[in-house]
Amino acid sequence: MVNRRSFLKSAGVTAGVLGTIGSTKLHALSALAGDGAKAFSANDHIQLALIGAGIQGQGDTRSAIQVPGVKLVAVADCYQGRLDHCKEMWGKKDDLFTTRDYNEILARKDVDAVLIATPDHWHKQAAVDAMKAGKDVYCEKPMIHLYSDGPEMIEAAKSSGRIIQIGSQRVSSIVYAKAKELLAAGAIGQLNMVTARWDRNSAMGAWDYTVPADASPETCDWPRFLGTAPKIAWNPEHFFQWRKWKAYGSGVAGDLFVHLFSGTHFITGAHGPTRAVASGALRFWKDGRDVPDVMLGIFDYPEGFNLSLRVNFVNGGEDNEGLLFTGSEGTMEIDRNTVTVKRVPREKGPGLTVGTFTEAMQDELEAAYKKKYPKEHSKALPPLSEDAYTAPEDYSDSYDHFQNFFNSVRSRKPVVEDAVFGYRAAGAALLGNLSIEKDAVVHWDPEAMKVVS
Secondary structure (H helix, E strand, O other): OOOHHHHHHHOOOOHHHOOOOEEEEOOOOOOOOOOOOOOOOHHHOEEEEEEOOOHHHHHHHHHHOOOOOEEEEEEEOOEHHHHHHHHHHHOOOOOOEEEOOHHHHHOOOOOOEEEEOOOHHHHHHHHHHHHHOOOEEEEOOOOOOOOOHHHHHHHHHHHHOOOEEEOOHHHHOHHHHHHHHHHHOOOOOOEEEEEEEEEOOOOOOOOOOOOOOOOOOOOEOHHHHHOOOOOOOOOHHHHHOHHHOOOOOOHHHHHHHHHHHHHHHHHHOOOOOOEEEEEEEOOOOOOOOOOOOEEEEEEEOOOOOEEEEEEEOOOOOOOEEEEEEEEOOEEEEEEOOEEEEEEOOOOOOOOOOOOOOOHHHHHHHHHHHHHHOOOOOOOOOOOOEEEEEEOOOOOOHHHHHHHHHHHHHHHOOOOOOOHHHHHHHHHHHOHHHHHHHHOOOEEEEOOOOEEEO
16 A cells, blocks of 8 residues: 555656656555554554444445554444344454444443444434544544534534544545645646546446345334434335435435545635536436436635536446546646646737738737747747656555544544535535525535525
8 A cells, every 4th residue: 555645755746847748656665654653552452333334334444444553343233234244254252242223332431433334314413422422433424414414513523522534535545635736836727627527337336236135124223224314114225225315315416526525625725615506317217216316516616716516327438537627727637546737838928810910010010929928929839748646556545544534533633534624525515406406506605614595
């Protein structure tokens, strides 16, 4: 794995030396190199508990326990099969505590931190309960399900003094850190537009997850799963494919838009848009879900740029994700683990359109132009420059995000993605849902973090 410091050191090219077409392949020895790595005794481990052991929760846990000095001690989930599988993977001599009720985990004194990967409608309550119980929290994105969730989570972190990090891992990515550095150095001039995309072309990509053969009210704690959602009869699709219903999830806005907002905010330093309009519909996956599978949004930022996003679950091509930053002197694109800068510097002069004038007038205007812009009288375009920075194939931003979280748990220093950052990203993303719901342009105050009526 590769660490942030070694990446930035080896990729230390800024706008001042861009000028040739080339690619930089970055190498480093270890994700812990230069970061004060040390061996941790068994008594010095951060004791971690997982709340919500679904696809994301188990994947997160695999990354989290790779960080030295971290041990998984407990798991909570509403499906018995996932609890049993966690014991198969991580239990030794039955020392992994499992339960359907996360409150039993919060009552344990041997739990230092919790990883929350529940459906969205449980994020706020699980996080607030955990912080009030004295646990540090890593909470999956989107931080909120409802706008009212944000202030309550921010206040709980402040009043409890606990660490909370939101799980948009690109905020810890070395690729995004390089993009942030390049933009700040003026690599593409003045930013005026960001275009973001996330397209998928599979049933799994559209949340059509497999329902286990033993799914039943006996193996699944249906009332606990529902929580604050409307009370309906047992429905295995709702339980295992919950992202398809707005009672439990936030649609493509909360699942994918929020990653693109997090990346944009991290790279630009912006706090959020002030104005948004979105369009979306259910085009293909008409299986009973009540959220769009195609969605587009346009967002205005006070920093002087626009952000346009799209998510398409009916993409006929390859799955793809990325952001394109367009500036006055070039573009910067992030495509998976590569950031590429292409520059065509703008001429200071406006150029001449004098071909329809008399020859005498052409000569007079050309002479005046050369005098005013003595170095820019050539009609030839400036040469294209292109530089690419690519992380090694085994790089994991999820690992780095967890390492940053656990470093903060130990040091009590601020995390890279706190509740305020997480709320601003999720609040901006959910403006897309709100715009479609209201069939109108909606407004947001990114500083006060409020929808403006």
